[in-house]
Every structure is written in C-alpha cells, then in structure tokens.
Amino acid sequence: MQLGDDTLDHLGHLGWRPGVAFSAALPDAPAGRVGRVSSQHRAGYEVAVDEDDVRHGVQPPPEWLRPRFPAEDRACVGDWVVLDAECANILQRLPRQSVLKRAAAGEHYKQQLIAANIDHVLVVCGLDHDFNPRRLERYLLLVRAGGSEPVIVLTKADQVDDLEPVAEALADIAAQDIAIHPVNAKDADSVRVLEPYLGAGRTVVLVGSSGAGKSTLTNTLLGLEKMATGEVREKDSRGRHTTTRRVLLPLPQGGCLIDTPGMRELKLTGEEKLEASAFSDVEAIAAGCRFRDCRHEGEPGCAVQEALDTDALDPDHVANYFKLRDELATASGQQAIRQAQRAEERTPGRGAGRTSAKRPGEWKGRR
Known part of the structure; x- marks a missing residue:
C-alpha cells in the first residue's frame, strides 16, 4: 500500500x-x-x-x-x-x-486491552484519600510490561500545603527515573508541564481511580469542557465513573489523548517483569543474595533482609514487592495453561484416535 x-x-x-x-x-x-x-x-x-x-x-x-x-x-x-x-x-x-493491558476479573484467564500504540501512560493520582504509593507501583509494573513509559501525575496539588511528605513517600519510585508531576488539573498553566508528552505524533493515555481528576485534566488539556466531571466522596475521595468508555481525542498540542474509566482492579497478566518496574532497586539488591533461589524470607546471606535491617529499603516497598512477585507467579502459571490450551485447540485433527464415547448402557470395562 x-x-x-x-x-x-x-x-x-x-x-x-x-x-x-x-x-x-x-x-x-x-x-x-x-x-x-x-x-x-x-x-x-x-x-x-x-x-x-x-x-x-x-x-x-x-x-x-x-x-x-x-x-x-x-x-x-x-x-x-x-x-x-x-x-x-x-x-x-x-x-x-505498545499496548496497555490487564488480566480481566473472573476465574478464567483472559486479557483485557486498555489502549494501544501509546508513548506515555499518565498515571493520575489525587493528593487526597486517593494517594497510594503501593497502587502506583502496581500501575508502573503494568505500564512497563506493555512497552510504554509511565509518568505520574499528582492532581489536587493546590489542596496540599506541604509536598515534602509526598516526595518522601515516592522516593523509591523517583529513584527509578520515573517522572512525577504535581499539578492543579483545573489550571492550564499548572498542567503545561505535561506538554513535552503531547506533541505531534505522540499519544498518551490517562489511567487512575475514579475521582482522581482524569476528566478534569482532559478538559484542561483540550481547552474545553469535553468530558463530564463529578464530585468525589469526602470520606474516601472516590468518584463515580464520569468517563464510561475509552475514547481517543486529538489534542491542540498536536498529539492524541486516550481517556479511560476509573480502574479499581489491576490484575497482572503474567507478562510483567519486576526488574523493569519500580522494583528494580529490590531486584538489584537481591542479586547479591548468597543463594540464587533466595525467597528473602529468612534464608542465610539474604541481601534484601540485610538492606531492610539497615533501613536501605522501605519495608512497605519490599512488602509490596513480595505481594506482586507472588501474584505474578500465579498469573504466569495461568497464562501458560491458557497458551497450552490454545495450542491444543489449533492442533490439526485434535481428538483423532481418542476412544469414542460409549453408548447409553454400554460397559467398556475389562472382561
């Protein structure tokens, strides 16, 4: 063509x-x-x-x-x-x-695509009750697995008097050279810091919880009230799904933006790599363990445990690493089973040579 x-x-x-x-x-x-x-x-x-x-x-x-x-x-x-x-x-x-995806909810292994051909994923998190560094680490694991670069956008920065505690809570993420931008999503001047990601030929996708401010941010970047916005509950800062479907929108900056509904469940697909996410620091230290198969659960010569004892690693950060490591192992196993099932379904003559089903009342046991 x-x-x-x-x-x-x-x-x-x-x-x-x-x-x-x-x-x-x-x-x-x-x-x-x-x-x-x-x-x-x-x-x-x-x-x-x-x-x-x-x-x-x-x-x-x-x-x-x-x-x-x-x-x-x-x-x-x-x-x-x-x-x-x-x-x-x-x-x-x-x-x-590139593609951003997650495992679909339910017992059976399925993948759910969120968006494709994206350059940067803007992970939107509100600086209210929505703020959760451990959930951000999960997002980063999914984003990096899909071949896109993550950018953390902290909305409602105008409602916070001191950002120093926020910076401390995100120190492990910032150390991985992941961009972090506190903004007021309603202020065009404040969100101008995001323009380097929005130029011609570039595509970004917004992800985050309901009420984090994705639709507000979208409207500010577009320069018009394109997306509906809603109030959030004061007790937990959760909002209703004002965005009900994924939609691609051309931006005045020359690029494109994909807005998505809020996501409360982020199941791993089994394709993620811990060393390529916000846990590269833990993985680097783990390489110094005495045993290659160290689980960091009390084994002698564990470099991760030593780093925890000397405060070189944040305990909450490492605990989330353990949690996602185990979840990733389970998801990888489910993915392998599903791939084997598909390979069998595609095999020509599948079922040939198998014993035919017995007729009602027929006994095929040994005589």
Missing part, C-alpha cells in the same frame, strides 16, 4: 509516526484506507480517518466475532486499522508499537 505525503500529514494529527511498528507494516497491508480506532461499542467501532472525520459503526472481520478468538488480537482504542474503500469494514489491524 502506498500513501501520499498529504495522507500521512493528516494521519499525523491522529498520532501517526514513521519508523514504528504500525507504519513499517503498511506497505504489506491490503489496499484500503488507514484509520485509528477512537472508540468501541457493541454495534461496532468508531474509526477516525482524519482529525475531523470519524466513521461510526465500522464492522470487525468475521473471525474476530468467534467465541474463542483471543481478545488481545482484536482491535482496541488506539489501534491502527486498514478499512475497505467505503470505510465500513476493518480489513486488518496493523502491528502495535
């Missing part, structure tokens, strides 16, 4: 950028029109083919509708797709540069 420079210019307003996975795959894609998924409904997808041209009710390929088709292989908000000439059907999803 060949695209003229004028088409590429228009796609740039939607976050298109040369030299990454989706653009590199374009020459081998089927003929059609390229667009970006901006929202998803039961009736189909909304796909932007230009900054001011969004096609509604775009239908997915038939195979995406099959019950056993992997959810992570379907398109989600932020994906680049090739449409037919009428822009009524998706012909192909282009490869992803």
Whole structure:
C-alpha cells in the first residue's frame, strides 16, 4: 500500500509516526484506507480517518466475532486499522508499537486491552484519600510490561500545603527515573508541564481511580469542557465513573489523548517483569543474595533482609514487592495453561484416535 505525503500529514494529527511498528507494516497491508480506532461499542467501532472525520459503526472481520478468538488480537482504542474503500469494514489491524493491558476479573484467564500504540501512560493520582504509593507501583509494573513509559501525575496539588511528605513517600519510585508531576488539573498553566508528552505524533493515555481528576485534566488539556466531571466522596475521595468508555481525542498540542474509566482492579497478566518496574532497586539488591533461589524470607546471606535491617529499603516497598512477585507467579502459571490450551485447540485433527464415547448402557470395562 502506498500513501501520499498529504495522507500521512493528516494521519499525523491522529498520532501517526514513521519508523514504528504500525507504519513499517503498511506497505504489506491490503489496499484500503488507514484509520485509528477512537472508540468501541457493541454495534461496532468508531474509526477516525482524519482529525475531523470519524466513521461510526465500522464492522470487525468475521473471525474476530468467534467465541474463542483471543481478545488481545482484536482491535482496541488506539489501534491502527486498514478499512475497505467505503470505510465500513476493518480489513486488518496493523502491528502495535505498545499496548496497555490487564488480566480481566473472573476465574478464567483472559486479557483485557486498555489502549494501544501509546508513548506515555499518565498515571493520575489525587493528593487526597486517593494517594497510594503501593497502587502506583502496581500501575508502573503494568505500564512497563506493555512497552510504554509511565509518568505520574499528582492532581489536587493546590489542596496540599506541604509536598515534602509526598516526595518522601515516592522516593523509591523517583529513584527509578520515573517522572512525577504535581499539578492543579483545573489550571492550564499548572498542567503545561505535561506538554513535552503531547506533541505531534505522540499519544498518551490517562489511567487512575475514579475521582482522581482524569476528566478534569482532559478538559484542561483540550481547552474545553469535553468530558463530564463529578464530585468525589469526602470520606474516601472516590468518584463515580464520569468517563464510561475509552475514547481517543486529538489534542491542540498536536498529539492524541486516550481517556479511560476509573480502574479499581489491576490484575497482572503474567507478562510483567519486576526488574523493569519500580522494583528494580529490590531486584538489584537481591542479586547479591548468597543463594540464587533466595525467597528473602529468612534464608542465610539474604541481601534484601540485610538492606531492610539497615533501613536501605522501605519495608512497605519490599512488602509490596513480595505481594506482586507472588501474584505474578500465579498469573504466569495461568497464562501458560491458557497458551497450552490454545495450542491444543489449533492442533490439526485434535481428538483423532481418542476412544469414542460409549453408548447409553454400554460397559467398556475389562472382561
């Protein structure tokens, strides 16, 4: 597929950028029109083919509708797709540069995609009852696993007299070279610190709890009241889901923003790496343990325990590391089982040679 420079210019307003996975795959894609998924409904997808041209009710390929088709292989908000000439059907999803996802709630292992092809994930946390460094560490684990860079945005900074305790609580995260920005989400001058992440060809996604101020921040960045906002409860600072679905919005700064509903459950997928998250400090110290399989639970020569005894590591930080380490091991096991099941389902002639089911009343035991 060949695209003229004028088409590429228009796609740039939607976050298109040369030299990454989706653009590199374009020459081998089927003929059609390229667009970006901006929202998803039961009736189909909304796909932007230009900054001011969004096609509604775009239908997915038939195979995406099959019950056993992997959810992570379907398109989600932020994906680049090739449409037919009428822009009524998706012909192909282009490869992803990055993807933010979590494990879906429930007993069975499934992955839930949140957004694709994002450069920075703005993890929004309010400096009220919403403030929780341990939850931020969980977010960072998920973000890094998807190939995006995390940025922590602390809203409601105007309601805090002293930010020094906040800085101390986030010292372990800041030490991992993760950007942290306290802002007043209602003040355009205050949020200007985020502009380096919002330029042409860039895409950011906002994640965080309900009531953290994501919709307020979105409105301030857009310069208009695009997203509904609501009050939060005083006792726990929780808000209602004013954002009810994921939506991609072009920004006046030249990039794109994906707003998401508040997330109260963040299950690991099993693909995360502790050493690539906010726990690289613990992992680095653990490399000095006497035993390679040290669990840091009282074994002799444990470097992590020594660091705790000398206050070189924060106990709460390490406790969360243990919790997520064990959760990650469980999720990895569930993922391996699911992958094995899918491989068996794809095996040609599956079931051939098996003993046929017995007829009612028939006994096939030994004589």
